[in-house]
Amino acid sequence: MTRPPATVDTIAAVATPPGVGAVAVVRLSGPASAAIGAAIAGPLPPARRATRRPFRGAGGEAIDEGLLLYFPAPASLTGEDVVELQGHGGPVVVDQLLTRALVLGARLARPGEFSERAFLNGKLDLAQAEAVADLVAAGSADAARLAVRSLQGELSRRVDALLEQLVRLRSHVEATLDFPEDEIDALADGGVLADLDALGSATDALLASAARGRVLRDGLRVVIAGAPNAGKSSLLNALAGHDAAIVTAIPGTTRDVLREYLQIDGLPLHVVDTAGLREGADVVEQEGIRRAREEMAGADRLLWVHDDTLPFAADALACAALPPAVPVTLIRAKVDLSGRTPGLGTGDPPTLAVSAVTGAGLDALREHLKACAGYGGTGEGEFIARRRHLDALDRARAALAAARATAMARRPIELVAEDLRQAQQALGEITGAFAPDDLLDRIFATFCIGK
Numbered sequence: 001m002t003r004p005p006a007t008v009d010t011i012a013a014v015a016t017p018p019g020v021g022a023v024a025v026v027r028l029s030g031p032a033s034a035a036i037g038a039a040i041a042g043p044l045p046p047a048r049r050a051t052r053r054p055f056r057g058a059g060g061e062a063i064d065e066g067l068l069l070y071f072p073a074p075a076s077l078t079g080e081d082v083v084e085l086q087g088h089g090g091p092v093v094v095d096q097l098l099t100r101a102l103v104l105g106a107r108l109a110r111p112g113e114f115s116e117r118a119f120l121n122g123k124l125d126l127a128q129a130e131a132v133a134d135l136v137a138a139g140s141a142d143a144a145r146l147a148v149r150s151l152q153g154e155l156s157r158r159v160d161a162l163l164e165q166l167v168r169l170r171s172h173v174e175a176t177l178d179f180p181e182d183e184i185d186a187l188a189d190g191g192v193l194a195d196l197d198a199l200g201s202a203t204d205a206l207l208a209s210a211a212r213g214r215v216l217r218d219g220l221r222v223v224i225a226g227a228p229n230a231g232k233s234s235l236l237n238a239l240a241g242h243d244a245a246i247v248t249a250i251p252g253t254t255r256d257v258l259r260e261y262l263q264i265d266g267l268p269l270h271v272v273d274t275a276g277l278r279e280g281a282d283v284v285e286q287e288g289i290r291r292a293r294e295e296m297a298g299a300d301r302l303l304w305v306h307d308d309t310l311p312f313a314a315d316a317l318a319c320a321a322l323p324p325a326v327p328v329t330l331i332r333a334k335v336d337l338s339g340r341t342p343g344l345g346t347g348d349p350p351t352l353a354v355s356a357v358t359g360a361g362l363d364a365l366r367e368h369l370k371a372c373a374g375y376g377g378t379g380e381g382e383f384i385a386r387r388r389h390l391d392a393l394d395r396a397r398a399a400l401a402a403a404r405a406t407a408m409a410r411r412p413i414e415l416v417a418e419d420l421r422q423a424q425q426a427l428g429e430i431t432g433a434f435a436p437d438d439l440l441d442r443i444f445a446t447f448c449i450g451k
Contacts, residue, residue: 079121112447126432219268228276
């Protein structure tokens with residue numbers, strides 16, 4: 001962490017959603033919070049005791065009446081003096097209160113700045129601060145439950161345990177560099193290799209848990225693609241449970257991207273229906289095809305739909321020029337017409353026979369998508385995770401693998417030490433132990449104002 005741990009200005013923001021409601025909260029944090037709160041609502045009450053007060057403007061006129069709370073530093077959300085004005089949720093009243101706070105010397109908080117100050121002042125680590133935003137944005141009960149576990153430090157504890165093992169190993173390896181006269185051969189007894197194996201296994205396990213947590217946070221992005229009139233839109237409608245897409249017998253009906261959000265046993269799915277891929281399309285359809293290929297490239301899973309009443313060439317998927325890095329499932333649609341037995345078949349890629357009309361095979365498809373996400377059902381998972389956490393764990397795993405390969409080859413111990421340093425750097429990014437300013441800016445800019 002490179003930013004200073006303290007701030008000198010006072011920030012203010014509305015901490016509740018915009019619009020009309022029963023209650024709204026104006027939150028202040030910083031050294032002038034107590035003075036501003038007293039200027040608006042009178043003498044501050046005892047710490048953490050909600051007290052009913054009138055909120056007054058510059059001329060003493062009443063703006064509102066509500067609850068005043070004071071949280072003195074360091075026992076507060078941000079580690080600074082914090083004041084909350086809890087009033088009625090009318091937009092005009094809220095705006096008057098916020099404007100009054102700004103006139104008295106506060107400035108409007110940036111998105112996520114309260115959580116950022118909590119991080120900088122040591123009240124939360126970076127993974128916990130992110131969990132605040134994830135809890136607010138949770139799209140399912142399971143996602144909310146795992147966000148709470150991350151907020152309580154579950155992910156951080158797992159990362160810190162890995163870092164502790166890694167630091168011990170680094171100390172052992174670097175003893176060779178610091179004290180060459182002792183002729184310590186850190187690789188001779190196989191202890192380094194054993195420690196690297198243990199670290200690699202622990203990192204793999206944490207990565208698997210994080211991948212499940214990431215799916216619950218972001219959802220599985222499923223793109224439906226195939227030739228025109230193959231049954232793509234019918235499949236979308238069947239999964240969504242309503243007529244999300246227009247279905248006709250005319251090829252090329254879908255010309256743009258259609259998106260549906262749904263859940264399977266708590267697993268969020270972002271399902272995307274795309275224009276049929278074919279040659280010789282008109283200008284409008286060509287644009288739809290271009291957008292379809294963009295969506296396919298960003299999919300977590302691609303469902304390639306084939307009309308099962310038509311012949312299927314063995315090289316059809318290769319000829320479709322599918323994105324090489326995206327896993328594919330072949331969907332044999334319209335089996336109510338072809339007579340094929342519905343359900344999951346064998347082979348590579350996986351094949352599912354379904355009927356969007358009768359619903360046959362759809363339960364097997366849902367189970368298949370859960371398996372693709374590594375999701376076993378409601379209640380599974382240990383913590384919420386983000387893509388950046390997976391990226392950091394991937395880099396740590398790669399660095400540990402490189403260290404092991406170097407040690408196995410009995411190459412210079414300096415190279416092993418450097419690989420271990422890189423692994424520690426990657427893991428430290430998760431909790432913020434090693435977090436450049438640009439990373440912090442990107443993370444906290446995604447938060448709500450007032451959080």
